[in-house]
Amino acid sequence: MRRKECKIGAPMGAGRDAAWFLIVFVGTMPFPPVTEELVRRYDVEAPRYTSYPTVPAWTSSFGPADFAHALERAGDALSLYVHLPFCRELCTFCGCNMVVLRERSQIDDYLDAVEAELALVAATLGRRRRLVQVHWGGGTPTSLDERQIERTWRAIESRFDVDPAAEVAVEIDPTVTRTSQIELMRGLGFNRLSIGVQDLEPAVQQAINRIQTAEETEALLAYARSLGYRGVNVDLIYGLPHQTAASWAKTLSRVLAMRPDRAAVYSFAYVPQIRHHQRLLPADALPPSVQKLELLGLAYDAFEAAGYRPIGMDHFAREDDELSIAQRKGTLRRNFQGYTASPASEVVAVGSTGISDVGGVYAQNVRPLPRYAAAVRGGAFATERGIATTEDDRLRRELIQQVMCHFRAKLEAPAVARFGAELARLEGLVAEGLVRLSKDTGGAVTVEATPLGRIFVRNVAAVFDARRRPEGSHSKAV
Ligand SMILES: C[S@@+](CC[C@H](N)C(=O)[O-])C[C@H]1O[C@@H](n2cnc3c(N)ncnc32)[C@H](O)[C@@H]1O
Numbered sequence: 001m002r003r004k005e006c007k008i009g010a011p012m013g014a015g016r017d018a019a020w021f022l023i024v025f026v027g028t029m030p031f032p033p034v035t036e037e038l039v040r041r042y043d044v045e046a047p048r049y050t051s052y053p054t055v056p057a058w059t060s061s062f063g064p065a066d067f068a069h070a071l072e073r074a075g076d077a078l079s080l081y082v083h084l085p086f087c088r089e090l091c092t093f094c095g096c097n098m099v100v101l102r103e104r105s106q107i108d109d110y111l112d113a114v115e116a117e118l119a120l121v122a123a124t125l126g127r128r129r130r131l132v133q134v135h136w137g138g139g140t141p142t143s144l145d146e147r148q149i150e151r152t153w154r155a156i157e158s159r160f161d162v163d164p165a166a167e168v169a170v171e172i173d174p175t176v177t178r179t180s181q182i183e184l185m186r187g188l189g190f191n192r193l194s195i196g197v198q199d200l201e202p203a204v205q206q207a208i209n210r211i212q213t214a215e216e217t218e219a220l221l222a223y224a225r226s227l228g229y230r231g232v233n234v235d236l237i238y239g240l241p242h243q244t245a246a247s248w249a250k251t252l253s254r255v256l257a258m259r260p261d262r263a264a265v266y267s268f269a270y271v272p273q274i275r276h277h278q279r280l281l282p283a284d285a286l287p288p289s290v291q292k293l294e295l296l297g298l299a300y301d302a303f304e305a306a307g308y309r310p311i312g313m314d315h316f317a318r319e320d321d322e323l324s325i326a327q328r329k330g331t332l333r334r335n336f337q338g339y340t341a342s343p344a345s346e347v348v349a350v351g352s353t354g355i356s357d358v359g360g361v362y363a364q365n366v367r368p369l370p371r372y373a374a375a376v377r378g379g380a381f382a383t384e385r386g387i388a389t390t391e392d393d394r395l396r397r398e399l400i401q402q403v404m405c406h407f408r409a410k411l412e413a414p415a416v417a418r419f420g421a422e423l424a425r426l427e428g429l430v431a432e433g434l435v436r437l438s439k440d441t442g443g444a445v446t447v448e449a450t451p452l453g454r455i456f457v458r459n460v461a462a463v464f465d466a467r468r469r470p471e472g473s474h475s476k477a478v
Helices: 036-042 064-071 105-125 148-158 179-188 201-210 214-227 245-257 276-280 289-305 322-330 369-379 391-406 413-416 421-434 451-455 457-462
Strands: 076-084 130-138 161-172 191-200 230-238 262-267 308-311 315-318 333-334 338-340 347-350 355-358 360-364 383-388 406-410 437-440 447-450
Touching: 036 289, 064 105, 064 355, 064 360, 076 148, 076 355, 105 148, 105 347, 105 369, 130 148, 148 179, 179 214, 179 347, 191 201, 191 214, 214 230, 230 245, 230 289, 245 289, 245 369, 245 457, 262 289, 289 308, 315 322, 315 421, 322 338, 333 391, 391 406, 391 457, 413 421, 421 437, 421 447, 421 457, 447 451, 447 457, 451 457
Parallel strands: 076 130, 076 347, 130 161, 161 191, 191 230, 230 262
Antiparallel strands: 262 315, 308 315, 333 338, 347 355, 355 360, 360 383, 406 447, 437 447
16 A cells, blocks of 8 residues: 655654654555664765766776777767856756856857867767767756857757757756747757756755746746657756755645656765865755655655656656656666666767767766867867776676666676676675565576665665775765
């Protein structure tokens, strides 16, 4: 039987030794109680596994020439990521690679560099390639005005064949987006929008320096729909300062009333050691991990009641949305944009900090805009670091993808022999009730996260990670 509410057995302030428990529900399955002890043990730093090996394991000995060789090995159908880092203001929660815009001429200078890089990529690929996915991310891509949007699109279109069925997506901040921009983009061929919301409660918005009304968000979403955008996504974050169960429930119900096709409900990645501006947040107003889990539970409950399907560890999608369909078909994958239904397995990225995943390598561009522009305008790639993956990396990556996307991974007999040490380590998680292991008669072993283990799915995936980095490299698992 499905319970409607998310309950905390005893409040956090109820004394150190007080037995408390939290019940959250995934789909129609209630999570068993999460003990304080379990949270203490598993709320450790763990990657989100948008790549494997993860970024901290990449090296600066991987450079522009390595990236050029990887491009020469690229397949025929690609995903193109364009990083547009500019934002009007600094949202203090932000963990993305962004730049506060000082003057508008900065954008045209940057776009000159992006165009030079696109030309370089196209020349290195050697022949025209088909784009089955295009994603503009940021920063805030709608910092570009209409002329700048159009020139960037033409720079892509003149060098690549955009598949008529391609998913063409852009990240939108409603507070700086004009209807004329999304009209123009729709006309150019954009068909997906991802709208940043985070939280609608004024106290939370004040604390994160992101003031955005529900009305402007709602109006933009409705207008985008009327223009024919599909797969409209809304980003929310749980674990922000001053969020409470009551305020979060209000945000959820307001967002659900907008009926987005899908939502990303991210755990707040608090990494002030990496993103120094997060030190501006009131640290004492951050909900502790236990409360974060309560917020997650509320989100699961609200989305499920509204007919959405949970996707992986932090997305929800309507049954008819492509993410849901990909999950049902087993084709869901994970990349730097989160969960994706894209048919492209290779991503080529342009722009500062852009990350490519192509020809068996990961490669990331430099961050400082002057260095990025100087490299690409001088005819060289701006690769700052990367990694050429080994066969072992690729096997582990596949297992980690399976766990992150489907909460289960099947190891055939040869893999069972090869990953004996990992399977032995998983026994510890079996004893905790986080994982189930089952063996078939052919010797294959299936690893499956239990409903409880899904909360800690990053920890489960981490068992297959042979390149873990020292403390300070990642956000916490909860
Ligand atoms: C690359 S950002 C761009 C969003 C866009 N500029 C906006 O402001 O709406 C994409 C999403 O990443 C998520 N995000 C950014 N920083 C985060 C953090 N520290 N922890 C969790 N999610 C974060 C937010 O939900 C955000 O909407």
